[in-house]
Each structure stands twice: as structure tokens, then as C-alpha cells.
Amino acid sequence: MKTSPTNEMSEWLNAIGRYLPLRGKMYSEKVMEHFQNPRNVGEIPDADGTGTVGNPVCGDVMRLYIKVKDGIILDAKFKTFGCGAAIATSSMVTEMVKGKSIEEALKISNKAVAEALDGLPPIKMHCSVLAEQALKAAIDDYRKKTMQTDEKTDSNR
Amino acid sequence: MRRIYFDHNATTPLHPQVLETMLPYLKENFGNPSSVHSFGQKTRQAIEQAREIMAKFLNAEKPEEIVFTSGGTEANNFAIKGVAYANRERSNHLITSAIEHHAVLNVCQYLEKQGMNRSSSYQGFQVTYLPVDKYGQINPLNVEKAIRPETILVSIMQANNEVGTIEPISEIGQLLQRINAERRAKSQERIYFHTDAVQTVGKIKVDVQELKVDLLSLSAHKFYGPKGVGALYIRKGTRMHSLFQGGHHERNRRAGTENVAGIIGLAEACKLATLEMDKEREKLLFLRKKLEEGINKTIPYAYLNGHPEERLPNTVNFSFEGLEGESLILSLDFEGIAASTGSACTSGSLEPSHVLLAMGVSGEIAQGSVRFSLGRDNTEGEVDYLISILPKIVERLRSMSPLWEDKIRLRGGQ
Numbered sequence: 001m002k003t004s005p006t007n008e009m010s011e012w013l014n015a016i017g018r019y020l021p022l023r024g025k026m027y028s029e030k031v032m033e034h035f036q037n038p039r040n041v042g043e044i045p046d047a048d049g050t051g052t053v054g055n056p057v058c059g060d061v062m063r064l065y066i067k068v069k070d071g072i073i074l075d076a077k078f079k080t081f082g083c084g085a086a087i088a089t090s091s092m093v094t095e096m097v098k099g100k101s102i103e104e105a106l107k108i109s110n111k112a113v114a115e116a117l118d119g120l121p122p123i124k125m126h127c128s129v130l131a132e133q134a135l136k137a138a139i140d141d142y143r144k145k146t147m148q149t150d151e152k153t154d155s156n157r
Numbered sequence: 158m159r160r161i162y163f164d165h166n167a168t169t170p171l172h173p174q175v176l177e178t179m180l181p182y183l184k185e186n187f188g189n190p191s192s193v194h195s196f197g198q199k200t201r202q203a204i205e206q207a208r209e210i211m212a213k214f215l216n217a218e219k220p221e222e223i224v225f226t227s228g229g230t231e232a233n234n235f236a237i238k239g240v241a242y243a244n245r246e247r248s249n250h251l252i253t254s255a256i257e258h259h260a261v262l263n264v265c266q267y268l269e270k271q272g273m274n275r276s277s278s279y280q281g282f283q284v285t286y287l288p289v290d291k292y293g294q295i296n297p298l299n300v301e302k303a304i305r306p307e308t309i310l311v312s313i314m315q316a317n318n319e320v321g322t323i324e325p326i327s328e329i330g331q332l333l334q335r336i337n338a339e340r341r342a343k344s345q346e347r348i349y350f351h352t353d354a355v356q357t358v359g360k361i362k363v364d365v366q367e368l369k370v371d372l373l374s375l376s377a378h379k380f381y382g383p384k385g386v387g388a389l390y391i392r393k394g395t396r397m398h399s400l401f402q403g404g405h406h407e408r409n410r411r412a413g414t415e416n417v418a419g420i421i422g423l424a425e426a427c428k429l430a431t432l433e434m435d436k437e438r439e440k441l442l443f444l445r446k447k448l449e450e451g452i453n454k455t456i457p458y459a460y461l462n463g464h465p466e467e468r469l470p471n472t473v474n475f476s477f478e479g480l481e482g483e484s485l486i487l488s489l490d491f492e493g494i495a496a497s498t499g500s501a502c503t504s505g506s507l508e509p510s511h512v513l514l515a516m517g518v519s520g521e522i523a524q525g526s527v528r529f530s531l532g533r534d535n536t537e538g539e540v541d542y543l544i545s546i547l548p549k550i551v552e553r554l555r556s557m558s559p560l561w562e563d564k565i566r567l568r569g570g571q
Contacts, residue, residue, distance in 0.1 A: 061560055
């Protein structure tokens with residue numbers, strides 16, 4: 001049966017009714033949930049790697065701590081100065097890396113973090129970039145530290 | 158959940174009495190004020206009456222000096238572009254301040270770009286952006302220093318929307334009157350003076366004679382009127398170009414069928430402001446003081462922005478060190494409290510507030526600023542509630558902040 005133009009019109013209007021409230025919102029429910037109950041907030045005093053990225057003048061600074069054993073990230077914590085999206089992406093990235101190997105963790109992209117949060121507004125995408133950078137900085141720091149310890153162990157021999 | 162609104166500088170709720178006066182013009186009195194028949198004449202009369210109320214409210218000499226617009230942004234665009242374009246053949250210099258609303262700043266920046274291409278027969282406009290002191294105030298002496306022979310217009314806001322600081326408009330007006338008298342003697346063209354009074358109308362006295370301004374912008378929804386309507390006061394004899402080409406509305410100065418209900422609502426809001434402003438100010442000053450003292454007492458490393466005394470009675474802007482403003486706004490919203498970082502129009506911008514930066518506040522501290530703007534329905538109990546929950550929220554966000562962590566460490570692990 002052919003749909004009459006009026007039916008199409010009413011379907012279209014219904015669709016707008018369904019989607020507009022979602023479109024109008026700045027942040028997804030998931031972003032707000034992670035902002036309100038952020039996972040893994042804090043410091044790891046004996047962290048194997050720490051990365052701090054961002055600039056307070058731009059409104060975001062993230063610090064990520066990781067605890068690594070046998071190439072696996074056992075724990076991750078963060079501290080963040082920033083907007084709702086900055087806190088939510090930090091929380092999400094710490095959740096995503098736990099239990100992953102260093103190699104797997106390096107593959108986590110900013111897009112993956114944003115998608116895991118059901119998306120971010122375009123102007124806040126840089127927060128997910130920052131989360132990815134913080135993770136990479138922490139892994140870099142871990143690698144530097146392990147190399148130094150390896151060198152030390154070598155010279156002790 | 159309890160819902161409390163502390164964002165009256167962004168917008169205010171419509172006053173029920175304003176709505177009442179508007180309703181007939183949304184229903185039975187629908188005539189086009191430009192029509193000759195009685196439907197049209199009825200709304201025409203209502204608009205002219207509204208214009209008289211506005212003129213009286215602002216102490217304008219004649220009702221014709223009031224032009225209705227779609228709001229503050231249009232009024233500012235009209236004032237600045239209108240004067241600039243009408244005088245561009247003789248001159249090209251404008252003076253404004255670094256802390257203006259974007260509805261002024263971006264217009265000036267737009268004009269600066271005009272005539273920069275070689276094909277234009279006009280030279281581009283030049284704009285001086287005056288600095289402010291640490292309280293956000295402009296020194297009239299700086300206005301005098303910035304004046305050049307080519308200066309056409311000075312545009313300075315009456316009070317700042319973010320921090321509430323009130324500018325010395327009548328002093329600047331007096332200065333310009335003196336300079337214009339000297340210019341007249343040398344048969345030079347005069348300098349026009351515009352003020353953006355969007356944040357002051359309804360909150361403090363606004364009198365165009367006392368302020369000595371040629372142009373003044375205002376917006377209805379900032380003082381319990383409807384959105385989408387405002388006005389520009391244009392002193393008789395001011396040379397202006399119109400923004401729109403069209404019909405002969407508003408004496409050829411603003412084409413387009415009038416927003417009748419909006420205009421009626423605007424005039425009613427002005428009437429109510431006249432009746433209630435003094436009483437309101439006392440109440441707002443009391444609540445403002447209570448809020449400031451409450452924050453100072455309960456939250457360390459919180460800094461009040463804006464002038465300690467010469468400030469709008471309803472505006473409280475604080476910077477909280479170690480946290481970022483939006484996360485504080487979101488946290489407050491979870492508790493039912495609406496406040497804002499600097500300006501609703503710039504949320505979504507990553508830059509720290511241009512107002513706070515111009516006042517010499519560091520970028521990092523500026524990012525942690527929050528504005529509470531009170532209004533006529535706020536109560537002492539609501540302020541108490543805010544003071545009771547704010548310290549916990551600030552503490553939570555600081556405990557998550559690496560900047561705060563570093564600060565504590567530097568202070569020796571307190």
C-alpha cells in the first residue's frame with residue numbers, strides 16, 4: 001500500500017518529536033553519569049607511569065596514573081581540572097585501559113573514548129583527544145622508567 | 158527536587174502582569190499597526206503609548222527617540238553600524254572597551270574588517286579597545302586619550318554582564334560634551350556616545366539626560382519582559398543609517414512589522430521596574446551581601462570579581478581556584494541550582510572570559526569563575542541553601558583536580 005503524503009508528514013513530525021529532545025541536550029546521559037560518579041578518581045602513589053597533559057588557560061588539565069605488571073595495566077587513576085566532558089572522558093579512559101596490555105592500550109583512540117560515552121558535542125571533542133594524550137603520556141613515562149631500571153640492572157651486573 | 162534560579166543576567170522569567178497586558182495582542186488585537194482600518198489603528202495606538210512610556214522611563218525628550226528592535230543585539234548592531242556607516246565618508250575611528258558584550262565587540266571587529274579589500278571606496282574602520290582596571294572599570298581619562306580627530310563614536314556599556322561592574326558613563330558623557338563643544342567651535346563633526354544598558358535597565362536608574370548619551374540599547378527579557386524585543390534610544394539629531402531596508406516602520410529607521418505583543422510587554426516591564434526597583438534593590442543588596450559573606454566564610458581561595466561597591470545589586474561573580482567553572486555549574490545543576498560561567502552567550506567557547514582577562518585575572522583563575530545573578534523571586538532561604546551546598550561541591554571538584562593537588566604539595570602538604 002502506498003503511503004499518503006499526509007502519513008509521511010505525520011511520521012516525519014513524530015520523528016522530530018522523538019529526536020529533538022535528544023539533540024537539544026548538550027551532553028549524553030552517559031557523560032553526565034560519568035561526570036557525577038567518576039570512576040577511578042585519585043592518585044596512585046607508587047604509579048609505574050604518570051602523564052599530565054593540557055593547559056589550565058584552556059580550561060583542561062588531565063593527569064593519569066597507571067600501575068603495570070608484566071605488560072598489563074592493572075590499575076589506572078586520574079585527576080582532572082576541566083569541564084564535564086573532560087572529567088567524563090578521563091573516567092572513561094581509565095575504565096577502558098584496565099586489564100589491557102600496553103600495546104592494546106596504545107590503540108585506544110579519542111574516537112573510541114567519545115563513542116563509549118555515546119558521543120560528545122563537537123566543541124568538546126578535544127577533551128577525548130586530551131584523554132588519549134594523557135594515556136599515551138602515562139605509557140611513555142612508564143616506558144622511560146622501565147628502560148632506566150633495565151639500564152640500571154644491566155650496569156649492576 | 159528544589160529548583161533555584163540564580164541566572165537572571167542571562168534571562169528572567171516573564172512577570173505575570175506583563176503576560177496579562179500582552180495577551181490581548183496575541184489574541185483579539187491582532188491588527189497590523191501599519192493598516193489604516195480600525196484593527197490596525199488599535200495596535201498602532203498601543204505601540205505609540207508604549208513608546209511614550211519608554212520615553213518617560215528613560216527620560217528621553219521625545220517618544221520618537223525610541224526605536225523598537227528585536228532585542229539588545231539588534232539595538233547594539235543598529236547603534237554602532239548605524240552611526241559608523243552614516244559617518245564613514247568623513248571619518249573612521251571608533252572607541253569601545255575590552256569588556257563589552259560580544260554584541261558590541263564582534264560588531265566592532267566586523268567593522269574593522271570592512272573596507273580592507275582594495276575594491277572598497279571607503280577606508281576601513283579603526284577601533285580602539287580601552288583597557289579596564291582590576292575591578293573592570295574604565296578610566297574616563299583613557300577615553301579622552303583615545304580620541305582622535307577621526308573619532309565618530311564611543312560605545313561603553315553601562316554595566317558589565319559578567320562581573321556587574323558599573324562604568325562611569327555620565328563622567329564620560331560630560332567629557333564628550335566638553336570635547337564636542339570644542340569641536341563645534343572649530344566646525345568639526347561631533348562624536349556620538351552609545352551605551353549598552355542591557356544589564357542595567359530595571360536594576361539601576363537609567364536616565365539618558367543624566368548619562369549624557371546619544372544612543373542607548375536595552376532588552377526586555379533581562380527585566381521580566383518577553384524575549385525577542387528591545388529598544389534603541391536615539392537622541393534627536395543623531396545621524397544614522399538603518400540596518401534593514403523595507404517598509405516605512407519606525408519612521409524609516411527599522412523596517413519590519415512591529416512585534417506588537419512584545420512591545421506592549423516591554424513597556425509594561427518598564428512600568429513595573431519604575432514601581433518596584435527601589436524596593437527590589439534593597440532586597441537584592443541584602444541577598445548579595447549574604448551570599449558574598451557566606452562564600453568568603455566557607456570557601457578558601459575564592460575571589461570576588463568586579464567592583465566591591467560600584468556593581469549591579471544582583472551580580473556576584475567568584476573565581477574558585479583549582480577548579481573549572483563548567484564542572485561547578487553542572488554540579489550545581491544536579492542540586493537544582495542554575496548559575497552560569499561568565500556569559501551564556503559564550504558557553505561552548507574554550508577561551509577564558511575576555512572580561513576577566515582584561516581585568517588582569519590569570520587564565521587559570523578565570524577558568525574557575527562562576528556568576529550568580531539574583532532576581533526578584535529569590536529568597537534568603539535559597540541563598541542559604543546555596544551557601545550550604547557550595548563548599549561541598551567546590552571541595553569535591555578540587556579533590557579531583559591535579560592543579561589543586563600541585564598547589565597543596567607546594568604549600569607543604571596541608
